[in-house]
Amino acid sequence: MDFGAQPSAPLDRNEKFARLRLIRSENVGPITFRQLIARCGSAIAALDHIPHMARRGGLSRQIRICSTDAAETEMQAARKLGARLLFWGEADYPSGLAAVDDSPPLIYVRGHPHLLQKPMLAIVGARNASTVGRKIAGDIARDLGQAGYVVVSGLARGIDGAAHAASLATGTAAVLAGGVDVVYPREHQTLYDQILESGVHVAELPPGIEPQARHFPRRNRIISGLSRGVLVVEANLQSGSLITARCAADQGREVFAIPGSPLDARALGPNRLIRDGALLTESAADILAALQSLDNRRIREPQGHGGISAPPAALPDSLLEEAHDIVTELLGPVPAGIDDLIRESGLLPAAVLTVLLDLELAGRAERHSGNRVSRLPD
Amino acid sequence: MDFGAQPSAPLDRNEKFARLRLIRSENVGPITFRQLIARCGSAIAALDHIPHMARRGGLSRQIRICSTDAAETEMQAARKLGARLLFWGEADYPSGLAAVDDSPPLIYVRGHPHLLQKPMLAIVGARNASTVGRKIAGDIARDLGQAGYVVVSGLARGIDGAAHAASLATGTAAVLAGGVDVVYPREHQTLYDQILESGVHVAELPPGIEPQARHFPRRNRIISGLSRGVLVVEANLQSGSLITARCAADQGREVFAIPGSPLDARALGPNRLIRDGALLTESAADILAALQSLDNRRIREPQGHGGISAPPAALPDSLLEEAHDIVTELLGPVPAGIDDLIRESGLLPAAVLTVLLDLELAGRAERHSGNRVSRLPD
Numbered sequence A, B: 001m002d003f004g005a006q007p008s009a010p011l012d013r014n015e016k017f018a019r020l021r022l023i024r025s026e027n028v029g030p031i032t033f034r035q036l037i038a039r040c041g042s043a044i045a046a047l048d049h050i051p052h053m054a055r056r057g058g059l060s061r062q063i064r065i066c067s068t069d070a071a072e073t074e075m076q077a078a079r080k081l082g083a084r085l086l087f088w089g090e091a092d093y094p095s096g097l098a099a100v101d102d103s104p105p106l107i108y109v110r111g112h113p114h115l116l117q118k119p120m121l122a123i124v125g126a127r128n129a130s131t132v133g134r135k136i137a138g139d140i141a142r143d144l145g146q147a148g149y150v151v152v153s154g155l156a157r158g159i160d161g162a163a164h165a166a167s168l169a170t171g172t173a174a175v176l177a178g179g180v181d182v183v184y185p186r187e188h189q190t191l192y193d194q195i196l197e198s199g200v201h202v203a204e205l206p207p208g209i210e211p212q213a214r215h216f217p218r219r220n221r222i223i224s225g226l227s228r229g230v231l232v233v234e235a236n237l238q239s240g241s242l243i244t245a246r247c248a249a250d251q252g253r254e255v256f257a258i259p260g261s262p263l264d265a266r267a268l269g270p271n272r273l274i275r276d277g278a279l280l281t282e283s284a285a286d287i288l289a290a291l292q293s294l295d296n297r298r299i300r301e302p303q304g305h306g307g308i309s310a311p312p313a314a315l316p317d318s319l320l321e322e323a324h325d326i327v328t329e330l331l332g333p334v335p336a337g338i339d340d341l342i343r344e345s346g347l348l349p350a351a352v353l354t355v356l357l358d359l360e361l362a363g364r365a366e367r368h369s370g371n372r373v374s375r376l377p378d
Helices: A011-021 A030-040 A041-059 A068-081 A114-115 A132-145 A157-164 A186-198 A215-226 A240-250 A264-275 A284-295 A316-328 A338-345 A349-361 B011-021 B030-040 B042-058 B069-079 B113-117 B133-146 B159-166 B188-197 B217-226 B240-252 B265-275 B284-295 B317-330 B336-344 B351-359
Strands: A086-089 A105-111 A119-126 A150-153 A171-176 A200-203 A229-232 A254-257 A366-367 A372-374 B083-088 B106-111 B118-125 B150-153 B172-176 B201-205 B228-230 B252-259 B367-368 B372-373
Touching: A011 A030, A011 A041, A011 A068, A011 A086, A011 A105, A011 A338, A030 A041, A030 A349, A041 A316, A041 A349, A068 A086, A086 A114, A086 A229, A105 A114, A105 A186, A105 A316, A114 A171, A114 A372, A119 A157, A119 A215, A119 A240, A132 A150, A132 A157, A132 A284, A132 B150, A150 A157, A150 A215, A157 A171, A157 A186, A171 A186, A171 A215, A171 A254, A186 A200, A200 B265, A229 A264, A229 A284, A229 B265, A240 A264, A254 A264, A316 A338, A316 A349, A338 A372, A349 A366, A349 A372, A366 B317, A372 B265, B011 B030, B011 B042, B011 B069, B011 B083, B011 B106, B030 B042, B030 B351, B042 B317, B083 B113, B106 B113, B106 B188, B113 B172, B113 B201, B118 B133, B118 B217, B118 B240, B133 B150, B133 B159, B133 B284, B150 B217, B150 B317, B159 B172, B159 B188, B159 B351, B172 B188, B172 B217, B172 B351, B188 B201, B201 B317, B201 B367, B228 B240, B228 B265, B228 B284, B240 B252, B240 B265, B252 B265, B317 B336, B317 B351, B351 B367, B351 B372
Parallel strands: A119 A150, A119 A229, A150 A171, A171 A200, A229 A254, B118 B150, B118 B228, B150 B172, B172 B201, B228 B252
Antiparallel strands: A086 A105, A105 A200, A366 A372, B083 B106, B106 B201, B367 B372
8 A cells, every 4th residue: 555655754863853853843734843843854953943933923922942951851651662663754664553643743653653554554443342342353453453453542442452452462452542562541551561562652742651531542543544544343433443433534545333222232333334344344355355445546635624735935134014904803712724824814825834834833824624714712 | 206107097897807817817017018018008909919929929738817716816815805806907915016017917915905105115024033123123113104104025024024023003014925824934924914904015916825935935026115215123134124125225215224243144134235335234213314414305216127118010031031140149037138139130129029029928038137048948
């Protein structure tokens, strides 16, 4: 499979260190990170520029940049764990994840990183899974493993656990919501250790971070981003698995779902997905057949448009000041498409993009997937 | 809902009697019946013509026409039961059933015929239904009844029985594979009596006929033909319910299916239907919403093309003889499209249609739905 072209220049030690500092700096998220690399050419240069940009964006105090000490401490923690850092843009960063528009600028990897080079498929579902649901998840995980797929999941109770356990022998990847060394839930310590032994752990957050509720949706985009498709086995209508399925669809990946009786609340999630276009799935063979038929085509384009648009390096300050006022005026709390914003502003695209980057760094605007942006309260 | 225009001239007693005799005559099936009415103008005239036509088609002996005695006996049996005969072409023949290309020339009705004028929906499924399946069928039948639908089914054990029982209060129609007075299965005698009391029984075959295996697929086309849609609740992959669903699709009706776990063989039928385009259904609300959205459009055209094409009354005998040889030569045991046959023959369409009718009456050709025809062994 080919997820499309992506940059993969080798990064030297200094640039990696600067990238770690950049993503840990104030108001820099994954999309802003990419914009800054595209605009400034490197993280080293971006670290130099962002104080000025944030001030221009309206931040009255100095923007907080991650210190070299803090970055050094984080790197040391990773070394102690034997965890590898993979940076977006490096050749061994997983290609599926690299192709999504808000891929993590870096991920921590513990265990066997080479597994991330193989084709991957996610299996997710209810924590309070039924016996039958766990059996189905396990059967399909084993069959996908035998067909050469690494099975991705989230180390949760229920479906996740069953999927990991059944694919230990063939290769499994756990994407953690907290640090790569933080076992959640605690009772999965043994499973975590088994995956460390024969599989791979992946995390976006620094080592030692305990997962919090808000981390899980962000984590779910990585589960789907790594994978050619996501299978949802059991999920009620409030389940986070439906978020993972939506991420998959947004990222142009396949969504598979196991149907179930309408009288079982855990079937309502998959049933809804099927109604919305997910592939009704009864076995690994269904998944393999669908992926096979995709292999003859290119992977679908993601539904978002969020590629990198690099603004030119320099625009006159007077023009930027005027643009700043117009764009600030147009932005509201509801995310708006950047293309619409450019059209309504009547400004040069480059000017709008520069102003947006400034506003983001000033903490006054927020990027959303699908190339949208909203204003944050002052 | 509007199933499209259909003939509805009042029929006098003699013509009804002739129609009964015509459909009970040798080699006359529902499609041939309609062709004969269209060609000859009435069943009375058709009874006069078919001996000559059958001979022209190659039958060496006299075609067997239903005697007036036999027809009189059948009518008397119906009278004794208090069963009504509804003839295709009459105003109170159910409009949905009238619209299909092989609708029965007559049906027997016992109970409350006025129910056949209301919108109808079929619920069918496994005889060895699960408790959950029976509950779902009953819940949906009751809700559809309260929404004004008559629930149609086949009086079988399992899903059928649950659907009938739950809709006794609002109106239910049982379509029987044998005679309208023959209770099958026997253990449903009480249910049969309850339906007689408050619902309606429908049958194509004469009173007293015990149902045989070959009768059920023919019966299933009536279940779907009466209905705006067919809901399949549980069905293994060999189930007759899948035949009913296919009839529905062929007739341009909606197919609804309740999903279930891949580990339950009874879910494999509905799951396959969903994969093939049936609407994944969890409640009566899903069905009502889908039908509502159809109400703004005309009902879909049936997938077959089998309307009545009336050949002109007379063609020169020399032309028909030549056409007879050509068409006989072209026909094989595999059903072929009549349009293709006309094109390949190079003959006038009227000549081909006349020859086909002759061959059917001679028992040398067989009509199939979708305007197809095959040759029968001599």
